[in-house]
Amino acid sequence: MQRAIWASADWLEERIGERGILAAFMVPAIVIVVVAQFYPLFYSLYISFVDWTLTRSMEPGGFVGLANYAKMGTDGVLQQTWGRTIWFALASTGASTILGFVLAYLTIGEGRTLRIARTILILPMVIAPVAVGTIWRMMLSARVGPINEVLRGIGLPAPDWLGDPTLAMISIVIIDVWEWTPFVFVIFAAALSSLPSEVLKAAEVDGATSWQILKMVILPMLAPVGLLVVMFRLLDALLTLDIVFTTTFGGPGFATHTLSFWIYQQGLRYFNISYSAAISWATLIGCMVMVGALLIWRARISRWQGA
Amino acid sequence: MSKAKTWFDVRRMRLGLSILPVAALAAGFASTTPAAAQSLTFSVMASGTYDKAAEALAPAFQAKTGAKTTIAAFPWATLRQNNITDVVTGTNQYQVMSGGFYLADIYSHFVPLGDMIKKDNMTDGLIPGLMDPGRSEYFNGKQIGFPYGTDVYGVMVNDDLLKKAGVSGDFKTWDDFLAACTTIESKDAGVACFSHPTGSPEQISAFFFGDYDGTYINAAGKYELDVPKAVATGKLIAELWKHLPKQGGAMSFDEANAAFRDGKTAMLVTWPSFANKFLDADDSPIKGHWHQVPFPGPGWPSLSQWQLFIPDSAPDKALAWEWIKTFAGPENAKANYVNYGIGSPWKVLYDDPELKKQHAHDWPAKLADLPRAQNPVLSGEALDFLNNTMQDIANGRVTPDAGIASINTAWANFQVPQTLLETAKTVGAIASK
Numbered sequence: 001m002q003r004a005i006w007a008s009a010d011w012l013e014e015r016i017g018e019r020g021i022l023a024a025f026m027v028p029a030i031v032i033v034v035v036a037q038f039y040p041l042f043y044s045l046y047i048s049f050v051d052w053t054l055t056r057s058m059e060p061g062g063f064v065g066l067a068n069y070a071k072m073g074t075d076g077v078l079q080q081t082w083g084r085t086i087w088f089a090l091a092s093t094g095a096s097t098i099l100g101f102v103l104a105y106l107t108i109g110e111g112r113t114l115r116i117a118r119t120i121l122i123l124p125m126v127i128a129p130v131a132v133g134t135i136w137r138m139m140l141s142a143r144v145g146p147i148n149e150v151l152r153g154i155g156l157p158a159p160d161w162l163g164d165p166t167l168a169m170i171s172i173v174i175i176d177v178w179e180w181t182p183f184v185f186v187i188f189a190a191a192l193s194s195l196p197s198e199v200l201k202a203a204e205v206d207g208a209t210s211w212q213i214l215k216m217v218i219l220p221m222l223a224p225v226g227l228l229v230v231m232f233r234l235l236d237a238l239l240t241l242d243i244v245f246t247t248t249f250g251g252p253g254f255a256t257h258t259l260s261f262w263i264y265q266q267g268l269r270y271f272n273i274s275y276s277a278a279i280s281w282a283t284l285i286g287c288m289v290m291v292g293a294l295l296i297w298r299a300r301i302s303r304w305q306g307a
Numbered sequence: 308m309s310k311a312k313t314w315f316d317v318r319r320m321r322l323g324l325s326i327l328p329v330a331a332l333a334a335g336f337a338s339t340t341p342a343a344a345q346s347l348t349f350s351v352m353a354s355g356t357y358d359k360a361a362e363a364l365a366p367a368f369q370a371k372t373g374a375k376t377t378i379a380a381f382p383w384a385t386l387r388q389n390n391i392t393d394v395v396t397g398t399n400q401y402q403v404m405s406g407g408f409y410l411a412d413i414y415s416h417f418v419p420l421g422d423m424i425k426k427d428n429m430t431d432g433l434i435p436g437l438m439d440p441g442r443s444e445y446f447n448g449k450q451i452g453f454p455y456g457t458d459v460y461g462v463m464v465n466d467d468l469l470k471k472a473g474v475s476g477d478f479k480t481w482d483d484f485l486a487a488c489t490t491i492e493s494k495d496a497g498v499a500c501f502s503h504p505t506g507s508p509e510q511i512s513a514f515f516f517g518d519y520d521g522t523y524i525n526a527a528g529k530y531e532l533d534v535p536k537a538v539a540t541g542k543l544i545a546e547l548w549k550h551l552p553k554q555g556g557a558m559s560f561d562e563a564n565a566a567f568r569d570g571k572t573a574m575l576v577t578w579p580s581f582a583n584k585f586l587d588a589d590d591s592p593i594k595g596h597w598h599q600v601p602f603p604g605p606g607w608p609s610l611s612q613w614q615l616f617i618p619d620s621a622p623d624k625a626l627a628w629e630w631i632k633t634f635a636g637p638e639n640a641k642a643n644y645v646n647y648g649i650g651s652p653w654k655v656l657y658d659d660p661e662l663k664k665q666h667a668h669d670w671p672a673k674l675a676d677l678p679r680a681q682n683p684v685l686s687g688e689a690l691d692f693l694n695n696t697m698q699d700i701a702n703g704r705v706t707p708d709a710g711i712a713s714i715n716t717a718w719a720n721f722q723v724p725q726t727l728l729e730t731a732k733t734v735g736a737i738a739s740k
Contacts, residue, residue, distance in 0.1 A: 054395040055412030056722075076713055142554030143562055163505060163556020165704050249384070251508045252556060253699030269388050270688040271395060271412070 048278040054271035061274075068278035077254055078262055078279065085259040088169065089237035092176040093230055099177065100184025100229070101222075105214070108192050118189065125182035133246025136175045137162065140247070165255035168248050172256055175243050180236065184229050191225040192218070224305070227298040231291055238287060259283055345374040345623060347630055350390055350401040353380035356580060356647040357405065357456055357613065361634060363646070368633050374626055383509070387687060399620040402627045405613055406452075408444065408682040409690065411724040418617040419449035423628045429453070432637050434677065437612060437652045441681050441734045444614050446726050452614025455635035457652045459673050459680045460513045460609040461579040461599050463586065468498055468573040478603040481518040481543055488550040491573045500550035501574035502566040506557040511697045512690065513576070513609045514544050516683060520605040522738040523684055524731050530689050530718035533738070534711055541700045541707030548701040556702065568593050578611060583669055584648035598668035602676050610680035612652070684731040689721050 013021060048068055051061035072078055103121055107114050124132070139145050140161035148158035161171045195218065203213045219226075241260040248256040250265070257265075263283070267276030351357050358380035365376040379401065381389055390404045394413045404410075404417075424430060430438060437443065437454050444452035462484070464476045469487075472494040478484045488500035504510050519540040521533030552558075552566055564582045567575035568591055575582060579599060587594050602608035615635055617627040633639070640651040641659060650673070656662065657670060683690060693714055700710040723731075731737050 053722075055391065058395065058397075076717070141559075141562070142557060143552070143566075148554070158554065160554040160556045163554065163558075165699070165702050168557075248557075249508065251695065251698060252505075252702055253508070253695045253697075253704055255699070255702070255704065257695075265691070268392070269384075269691070271391065272688075 044277040045281060047274050048281050050274050052274040054273050064274075068275050069282065071275060072279060072282060077257060078259075080254060081257050081259050081262045084169065084257070085238060088173060088176075088240070088258060089234050091173045092180070092237045092240075093233040095173065095177045096181045096184050096233055097226070097230055100181045101188045101226075103181070103185045104188035104192055107189065118185075121185055122182040124179050125186075127179070129179065129242035130246050132175065132179050133243045136171075136178075136243075137247045140171055162248055163252055165252055168252060168256050172240075172243055172247065175247065176237060176240060179243070180233065184233065187225060187229050188222070191222050195221055221305070223301045224298050227294055227301065231294040231298075234290065234294075235287060238283070345372070345626060346377065347374045347402045347623075347626055348377040348379055348400055349403045349405070349630060349634075350379045350381070350386060350393070351405040352383050352386050352613075354383075354581070356649050360639075360643045360647045360649055364633055364639065368630060372626060372629060374623075376630070391687075394618055394620075397620070399618065401618065402621040402623070403630050404616045404618060406616060407612065407614055408684075408727070408730075409687045410444075410616070411686060411727050414444065414446040414451060414724070414726045416619050417444075417446065417451040418619050418621070418624055419446075419451055420453055420617070420628070420631075421450050424450065424453065427628075427632060429632070429636070432654055433652050434654055434657075436678060439733075441684075441730045442610060442612055444616075444726075445729070448729075452616050453631050453635055454612045454614055454652045456580070456611065456613035456649050457677070458578050458580040458611040458650045459676045460517070460602060460611075461577065461582075461669070461673065461676070462501075462602055463567065463575040463577075463579070463582065463597055463599050463669070465567065465570065465573050465593060466596050466598060468495065468570065471495065472573070474573075476598075476600045478600065480605055481514070481547070481603045484603050485543060485546055485550075488547070492550065498570070499552040499555070499566075499572045501547075501576055502552055502555060502558060502563040502572040503576045504558055504560040504563045505548075505551065505555060506559050506562075508694050508698055509690070510577070511544070511701065512683070512694050514547065515540055515606075515693065515697055516609055517602055517604065517606045518543055522736055524723060524728070524737045526738050526740045528723060528728060528737075530685070530721055530723055531715050531738070532711060532718075534715070537711045537714070538707045541697070541710055544697060544701050545703065545707060567597075579669060579673060580611070580648050580650050599672040601672050602680075608676045608680045610677075610682055612682070681734055682730075684723075684727045684734065684736045686721060686724055686727065689718055692717050692721075 012024075016024070047060060049063055049065060051064045051067070052059075053061075107117050107121070127135075139147050142148055142158065142160040142163055145161075147161070151158045159167050162168050199217060199221075200213060203217050208216070239260050240258060241264055244250060244256050244258055244261045245264075250257045250261050259279075263276050263279050266272045266279065349361055351361050358378060361378045361380075365378055368374070369376045379389075380386075387406065387409050390401065390406050390410055391413055392398070393400050393404075394416045433454070434457070437457060438450065443450060443454050462478070468491065469476050472487075472491040474487045474490055476487075478487065491498065491500050519532070519536055521536035523530060523532065525531040552572055555563075555566070558566070560577065560581050563575060563577055564585050566572045567582075568586055570592065583599075585591065586597060615631045617624055617631070621627045637651075637653040637655050640653040640656045641662070643649040644651055644656055644662070651657075657674060663670065685693065696705070696710045696714050699705045700707050705713070728737075
């Protein structure tokens, strides 16, 4: 058996050479990536140019050009979701970035208490998003949830977190910030730990206060990392679906319909697969532009720091 | 060939060794044959009622037929989606599906049941009219759904609180109901007029259908509401929402039921099958002190007539029909009702003298409402848009005029499924011009 295997290996090497064998080892991984990622991606681009509703036909319909993209201009719900999603992404990213940095700054150090605090602080990030949404839906229940029980107990107003259209979106922001601040915290904690201590000591020796060191030394040095964090958080927030799905399901009314939720509704509830693909591609292009701009900005800051 | 000595030899051996496990796996897959035993998977709503009843029947059905019976239960919104996805993607997991009018988009994939119904005489003993189009489901004139789990949207009233307020509970219209709300709340500031599962967005349409008596489809065959009537209904719903309990904007079914049971609200508007067993529990403070009243008009009460469908991909349609007879047949009607509160389309349930006496406080209203109860002729997408917009109107995010205008604008782009168009003609839901 061993001889047969070696004989096959010899034969293969004679045919395709050493580089061929190396390539052969890579082929399975490449096939998986192409099949699992690129094929669906480009197939969805094709679908966005045809007329296809799954419940009307199992096969894609005729070519309709940019009609699905044009439809986005007359879709009132989609237009609402653009603004709402951007607002949500900015609010959630801003809050989680500031909070994550503050927590990282406050827990720098090697003491046992600080290590325990850091461990506890990252726990929300390891809970499954669906579980997060379900837990918070129960906690935010206006009439029987524990949060309002506490608020009523201390004499504060107990709002209808998920039933009020304005508060519902704010509640989604709160949940998202709670869930993903640990991600920001972990990155900033690592970045703060790797800052050169001699620079900070030099600033101290020169008479700078803690606030001045933070503002004029630490924050500028962390700017490239901060921009990366903002980029990741923005991308994640723009594509949020799980929290909306498990807490409000887009309600009350259309109040918490986000972009991803509307894409999900169109594609997987109403089976307007080609329209859903068009919105997805428009979103992808928008995200790529945003990521590109942030990366260019980051590169400029890095160059400035290196100069 | 000699044993591996050089770097190339080692690499060749690794290549050979890496091929072995792959070959073994491939051989394993090739030799594996799927089990030939019969199986049946039934998709049903996870509600603590229909799914529990199915789970209780499954072992006996399995013993009788030898088919491994799996109950796949999901919340309503997910059930609808899963059923449609199962069919359009060709996954074909479910051999019997539970659903309703909102599956109209895939009616062409269901097996006509007429011959099976006739062969087993399954119409004998059904409440008249429940197998008609608009209540049971048809495609191209052929019946494709068999009814079970009959329920009609209901209004339950607290006898003591209404008596205290001097309100009779005899609401001919929703305007009467609204007027009663003002009276009830003026007599007792601690009591809200009614509770309702506001946290489930699809429920608000019960109020819309109950008050709106216009058409849903225009003469051109597109979805369209009669604007003046729809705006009036929107205004009514916005007013009604002011009479919910405080912080009652996102109540679950259980919260709404509990608020009524505990005397925090004078009335409850919900599906009776989700509430009445709870209200009549031995430890319920409201037991013996409530009754169901006829659903106000001038529209119609929503009908929940779950249907059982057999997808055309089911490998053993006779087995699927056997499950339908077991789950939805008259033999289990009483047990399903007594144990799980599942309303039945069978007369035998409502003719039972003992149950009739026990339900003297709710069945008369239900049976009075049944003849005018119906399903909306709306596709899933059209219904969702109506529900979400009505919620926005109720919460004050949009005015009734703007809301109805947005519904008609969106609806103009939705296709009316052919089967619902046929039903719409039957029930008078199409405008003449």
